[in-house]
Amino acid sequence: MSIPGVPPPVPTELLRAEDRLSFVYLERSVIHREENAITSTDGEGTVHLPAVGLGCLMLGPGTRITHAAISLLGDCGVSVVWCGEQGVRFYAHGSATARNSTLLQRQAALVSNTRSRLRVARRMYQIRFPGEDVSSLTMDQLRGREGARVRKIYRQHAERVGIPWSGRYYRPGELDASNPVNQALTAGNAALYGVTHSVITALGCSPGLGFVHSGTSRAFVYDVADLFKAETTIPAAFDAAVENTESITSAVRRRLRDYVVETNMLARCARQVQSLLAETSRDPGDDWNRDADDLQLWDPDGGVDAGKNHEEGTA
Template sequence: MKRLPGQAPASLPELIRAQDRISFLYVERCSLSREDNAITVTDARGTAHVPATAIASLLIGPGTSVTHQTMVLMADSGTVAVWVGERGVRYYAHGRSMASQTSLLDAQARLVSNRNERLDVARKMYGLRFPGEDVSRMTMQQLRGREGVRVQRLYRYHAERSGVSWGKRSYDRESWDNADPINQALSAANSCLYGATQAVIVSLGCSPGLGFVHTGHEKSLVYDIADLYKAETSIPVAFDLVAAGPDPDSLPALVRKAMRESMVEAKLMKRCITDIKFLLGVDVADDGPDVLYLWDDQEQTVAAGVVYLDPSTDYATEFKEGEKPWSS
């Protein structure tokens, strides 16, 4: 058989599991290309080689050009491509899922479509954020109220601990420069967290848009999951960096570096995968079997790749001579 053109993609078992990858790598003002199964990053200082399967997401900043083969490699490797703005605050695209089955996506769609089950998942999310509290009977209104009090206390605590002046959380994506340093740092830190979280969600085959607490946005689940970790990653990182008094122009880069270290220390990638499976109530292997079924309204699923015939139908007399069995 004639060989298909192009380089064969890596098989799923060959890929590094999402939980074992580096959370993200940020690049800007460079050119991205491919050499074998590595991404080459070239700028005025030279060329660096990055194993595509070693990173969960690649944040592509301004002034960067990307070759077609680079995107092919990233898609085959399950690496999320994230085009970001000047300060890494916008998300534009993601690559191929690493999942070979839809168990988690099926569970996510089912749970989010049922009011009571969706509320149960939301309670489990708040339970992870508020350990030691019984939230099993709380309504969404009560949960939001409890969250608001806790988050305000958290901001005030870190402001007093670090000595950073704090008013309120304020973010306008259209006027970044008008925000004070702490709000800029929080936005940049959260952007890193969102990128890593979305990389995990996509790698598991879940839908970023089907959230349980957040809704109506293409990244609703991303915000749901990221909120589980802000208290120990993005919020303390932002206050600590602003307290150090860095040059404002260097703040975004310092935030990215500190967030990468914080996510490694928190074992974020591994915990994120474990928490998503717990929330959806599905425990599947990352490298499960590559299967395809047909949906059946009585038996749930039946085997694909089979010609199913109704024994009560005489197919020899079903169509007139010369008649097509389907319309063209």
């Protein structure tokens, strides 16, 4: 008996992840399906998006999506993220662009071995200290260097905008207890965590398997976000603190939102995650065929074919 409706695309018909649009953000619209395309309808009309060409669909405020649209996105391996304005906050996600577990397995293997975990952690610190050799430093030494670097960045931006700075202060649940700059830093960092969380889940990685951070379900989110703070939330927070605005938290989120869009940060963040897990400085695009549905059976000597009888002598 044939199944009614348009048949879903098979894996060989799907574009590789690096050939897709990195993400599409929609807000205040109704998302539906028309054959193998996603439609977005708002007050200005209807836009058609080929589902097979999407990497990540980000649903902002005011969006409604139909069952048929979600079904198509799942068949095409598109990550769906429910988020705040311009993807700045992460609320939930469904499916993932990754069609196999290659990156996830690589992440788990690296974080489960002390030596490889230390290698990746050092590479994360190396990104923050370009031109310097940190390969022989201990984690304690690296944390000290990073602390000094961040304090210097705070002082530089305070001098740039001409406001006093007495240090970073943050107490969970007590945002109003800190000064305007610290309030902006807290709000901006929370938004940045949402951005990096959406990238990590879209790649099929685990947000909880961190290399520098541990003990929380968002450890890897904090790892990746720390690579971008010096160029995103820190300058945005000091700029927002000198604005004449009623809501400093909204101001810093808007600045971060604009930065994400203007610098194509989602794609850059995805490449950074892949490069860290590949432990290579090369473009990792060809290393991870994340669109391949490669079901295998585990074996100590490597994967073996699934879907067949492995009894000796069986034809």
